[in-house]
Amino acid sequence: MQARKEAVKASIREELALQNAQELMNKANEKCFQKCVTKPGSSLSSAEETCLSRCLERYLEAFDTVSKTYIARLSRERLERNSTNLSD
Amino acid sequence: AEQKEIGTFIENEQAQARVHSSIHSFTGICWDKCVTSTPSTSFSRAESTCLANCVDRFLDSSLFMVKQIENRRQ
Numbered sequence: 001m002q003a004r005k006e007a008v009k010a011s012i013r014e015e016l017a018l019q020n021a022q023e024l025m026n027k028a029n030e031k032c033f034q035k036c037v038t039k040p041g042s043s044l045s046s047a048e049e050t051c052l053s054r055c056l057e058r059y060l061e062a063f064d065t066v067s068k069t070y071i072a073r074l075s076r077e078r079l080e081r082n083s084t085n086l087s088d
Numbered sequence: 089a090e091q092k093e094i095g096t097f098i099e100n101e102q103a104q105a106r107v108h109s110s111i112h113s114f115t116g117i118c119w120d121k122c123v124t125s126t127p128s129t130s131f132s133r134a135e136s137t138c139l140a141n142c143v144d145r146f147l148d149s150s151l152f153m154v155k156q157i158e159n160r161r162q
Contacts (some may be wrong), residue, residue, distance in 0.1 A: 009097055016101060020108045027112060031119055055127035062139055066115045069143040
């Protein structure tokens with residue numbers, strides 16, 4: 001019974017993680033297409049492919065920076081809220 | 089008791105999903121604002137600084153706007 005419950009929870013977490021990854025890929029593609037493919041031709045040029053490849057690396061880097069900054073901010077605000085509550 | 093466990097689990101997953109959604113949103117906003125040139129093999133110093141500051145300034149703006157609205161109402 002317990003194992004079944006854990007399996008359900010795990011599959012929900014997996015589904016949410018997959019959605020998160022898909023969102024990341026969709027946004028990276030959107031931003032990088034905008035930056036790298038200025039005039040869509042009959043195929044991707046090698047210059048465009050190089051640009052896309054670099055762009056993806058940079059986008060993931062930006063995502064990482066934003067992620068860390070935001071989570072740090074949430075922690076900070078939670079600490080501030082807790083210390084204000086204690087001093088009341 | 090099992091209802092409660094499921095409820096807590098769902099609440100936690102939803103809270104986490106909201107955080108992820110915000111991160112995607114902020115990444116898009118900050119990318120548009122900070123990464124102005126063609127992507128290269130690393131960010132320039134200016135771009136890195138911009139990205140590091142962006143989220144905090146966006147949230148500060150948001151808080152500021154709320155205060156402004158509250159002031160208007162008074």
